[in-house]
Amino acid sequence: MLKYPRHFLTSLGVAICTVALFFCSCATVTEPSSQVTVQQLKNAHLAFVNHYTCAEGTRSTWDQASFDKEVADITQQFTNAEAAVSKTVPARKEFIRNSANLFRRDAALVQKQHCLSPSFAANKKKQLQQNYDLLLQQTST
């Protein structure tokens, strides 16, 4: 028999609460950080589309090195984001991989045309909003 059962139970209760609080705090730290990452991907992708939209339909100058660097930087963001997602949430990993695929296709289109029409940009931004908002909803649940 325990000599001080009440003290033992109180200590056990405190320990359980501490562990529970620790896991709760993990959840609240991980989810918002995941949301911030998705938001950053969304902002980077939308900013890329904006950057290469030309009101006149043509671009007077083309800086291949700058374009390559911008694409490499954003691609790295997707790679880091995918690596940061736990294997326990494969759907989220897949979603980020799909979004990276969408970005690669947009980059290829810019490489080909050097310029995106305002109409395409408006439609593309609507499509991307829908895609990333769905991912943001998933990370908040």
Place this chain on the structure above:
Amino acid sequence: MSKLQDALDQIKDPSVADAKIQFAQLINDGKAASEAFINSSAGQLEQWTIDVSARKMTQDEFDNLVTAQTILAKNFVASQGLAAQKRAEELTIKTAELAATKIVPLLVAL
């Protein structure tokens, strides 16, 4: 008459007459759907087709949007119950394919 119908009416080739009717019907069905994704997909596809016919977008740009939407639609279709998957696929992926293969190439060639 709707802007989509105006765009489709520009295509005079009789070999795609059935495809034009089918496309317009699928867009209408999609816009009437209660699922937000199908509804939005149909609305967007309609707008892209109108923009291509008005020379506001290139065919490469249209194809980029359709390919991206197909990737998103596959996620959506997979998330539906088995019974609803066929209809969801018809109103999103198949409609986009019809536009990309039968309708838009002719609009661009006008």
